[in-house]
């Protein structure tokens with residue numbers, strides 16, 4: 001069997017991958033380290049994209065090392081990282097990852113909606129790193145534009161009472177109640193949820209999976 005290793009703790013990525021690869025061929029093996037390089041101080045698209053690929057590449061390296069140590073046979077390793085990129089009021093780029101895990105997460109997410117989302121458009125990027133057993137790699141980025149509805153404090157206050165924003169890049173889930181904030185998207189929907197299926201399908205096809 002051609003085993004595909006998903007280098008991720010994200011249940012959403014697991015579900016999405018199952019649209020392309022048979023359930024029995026998928027094995028989840030998260031990176032040992034949950035620490036990720038950050039985006040602090042990165043203000044231009046080239047640096048942000050390069051850092052996104054570094055993070056996906058680090059996840060892939062971590063899991064390839066684990067596989068080498070255990071001697072397990074595999075066909076492909078898939079790693080990804082997703083962020084939202086918005087513009088602040090001065091036109092600077094701001095990168096939004098997952099909300100903080102502390103008790104202030106609601107305040108942070110409320111700030112993101114008010115400062116960056118309501119009535120505006122942001123970009124969701126997923127960096128992909130796909131390695132095969134020979135060590136060959138493909139790295140690429142999918143981008144999707146997401147336009148949000150005008151300010152709706154009642155909806156936002158209710159949304160913050162749900163747990164949905166936690167553990168989601170950018171603090172919302174387009175596949176869930178977060179869809180009520182979305183006016184339109186341009187580009188891949190699965191990319192926003194964490195794994196761009198169209199791009200990944202092309203890569204896996206090239207590997208004859």
Ligand SMILES: Cc1cn([C@H]2C[C@H](O)[C@@H](COP(=O)(O)OP(=O)(O)OP(=O)(O)O)O2)c(=O)[nH]c1=O
Nearest residue numbers: 008009010081082168169172173174192193194
């Ligand atoms: C924007 C958005 C993100 N998300 C989720 C998908 C991913 O789980 C998460 C992206 O965060 P990441 O930090 O890329 O991934 P992760 O830490 O959850 O998983 P990994 O182990 O692979 O590092 O955000 C949604 O589910 N829906 C959305 O609309």
